[in-house]
Amino acid sequence: MTHIRDLDPSASPLDYYGAELRRLREAADLNQKQLGSIIYCTGSLVGQIETARKVPTREFSERVDAALGTEGAMSRLVGLVLRSQLPSWFREYAELEARATYISTYQAQVVYGLLQTTAYARALLEVDNPGKVDEMVAARLDRQRILAQDTPPVLWVVLDESVLLRDVGGRKVMRDQLAHLLDFLQRPWVKIQVLPFTVGQHTGMMGSFTLLRSDQDPDLLYVESYDSGHVTANSTVIRERSLGYARLQAAALSPEDSAALIARVMEERYGHQSGPDEQDVA
Numbered sequence: 001m002t003h004i005r006d007l008d009p010s011a012s013p014l015d016y017y018g019a020e021l022r023r024l025r026e027a028a029d030l031n032q033k034q035l036g037s038i039i040y041c042t043g044s045l046v047g048q049i050e051t052a053r054k055v056p057t058r059e060f061s062e063r064v065d066a067a068l069g070t071e072g073a074m075s076r077l078v079g080l081v082l083r084s085q086l087p088s089w090f091r092e093y094a095e096l097e098a099r100a101t102y103i104s105t106y107q108a109q110v111v112y113g114l115l116q117t118t119a120y121a122r123a124l125l126e127v128d129n130p131g132k133v134d135e136m137v138a139a140r141l142d143r144q145r146i147l148a149q150d151t152p153p154v155l156w157v158v159l160d161e162s163v164l165l166r167d168v169g170g171r172k173v174m175r176d177q178l179a180h181l182l183d184f185l186q187r188p189w190v191k192i193q194v195l196p197f198t199v200g201q202h203t204g205m206m207g208s209f210t211l212l213r214s215d216q217d218p219d220l221l222y223v224e225s226y227d228s229g230h231v232t233a234n235s236t237v238i239r240e241r242s243l244g245y246a247r248l249q250a251a252a253l254s255p256e257d258s259a260a261l262i263a264r265v266m267e268e269r270y271g272h273q274s275g276p277d278e279q280d281v282a
Contacts (some may be wrong), residue, residue: 007052013080018052020077024068025050039063055085055135058142085132085139089228096220096231098146102213104245106158106195106204109166111177114144114155115184115192120177123169147190156191158248159258160204164194164265175270178262185259193252194261202251203244211238211245 009019025035025046032050033043041060048054061078064070086094097103097114105112110124121140126133146152167174184190195202212220218233221241232238253261 007050012052013077013084014052014055017056017074017077017081018050021046021056021064021074022050024064024070024074028068035064035067038067055081055138057138058082058145079142082139082142085135087227090224093222093224093229093231094143096212096214096217096222097143099216100153100212100214102154102156103210104156104213105210106160106208106245106248107163108160108204108208109163110168111159111163111181112155112157113140114147115157115181115190116140116144117173117177117180119173120168123173147187152189154189156193156249158193158195158204158245158252161194161196161261164262165269171270175266175272178266178270181262182259182266185255191255192258192262193249193255194258195248195252196261199251203247209241209245211242 007015007019009016025032028035030038031043032046036043036046039060040063045054049056049060056074056078058075058078061074064074065072083091083094103114111120113121116124118137118141121137122133125136125140129136147155164178168177181192184192195204207223210222212222219238220231220233221238222229222231224230252258
């Protein structure tokens with residue numbers, strides 16, 4: 001059994017979650033191993049989460065709720081825990097993104113976070129966060145839940161062609177990521193366009209940016225640098241970037257032609273042939 005240590009529930013959402021899990025388990029007169037067997041995990045994992053040494057997943061929380069009859073309490077709490085794993089400067093944007101009804105984004109280097117696969121996100125995040133990659137991947141994937149809502153936001157993404165060609169994580173990771181993008185063809189509220197190299201100079205060359213529209217907030221522009229994010233509702237800036245985004249959409253390939261290019265790159269650049277540069281990520 002994992003060594004029991006005192007937790008300060010007020011220290012962080014993760015500590016609070018651990019303390020609540022322990023309280024509820026003990027109230028049910030179960031030890032860690034017994035609870036683990038009920039929710040199909042090890043007692044050690046239960047102990048690590050209770051002592052705030054490991055971040056719980058949403059699936060783990062749902063199983064705890066079902067096992068202990070907590071009426072969704074842990075599933076609600078895990079959202080706070082996962083958001084707390086995001087960089088502090090990014091949390092405001094994540095909250096605004098979750099409330100948005102229309103998201104327009106231009107991505108110059110990587111696939112937008114809401115469309116990333118687990119392996120692609122892991123390959124990106126482990127570059128600078130090798131000791132915290134599991135937690136950060138879980139937090140990034142949790143953001144994607146807004147696309148599974150009954151009324152998801154409209155998401156329009158313009159990807160620079162370089163995003164398709166930059167080998168993130170190895171051939172298999174990229175093949176699966178591009179296939180994942182193609183899966184969104186079946187979702188009418190998600191549109192993906194590719195801005196080809198042949199366009200030359202364009203209005204997005206200063207870098208990636210995102211426009212958010214919602215019923216609760218004014219129209220917003222989000223941009224980020226290496227260690228900070230900036231949100232503005234300045235009407236002049238919003239007008240300028242909205243026009244810039246419309247120009248990017250007009251210059252980019254149509255969604256249908258973009259899908260054809262994505263499929264071609266997936267097969268020609270990341271096909272099933274193996275080689276010494278293969279870097280599959282678990």
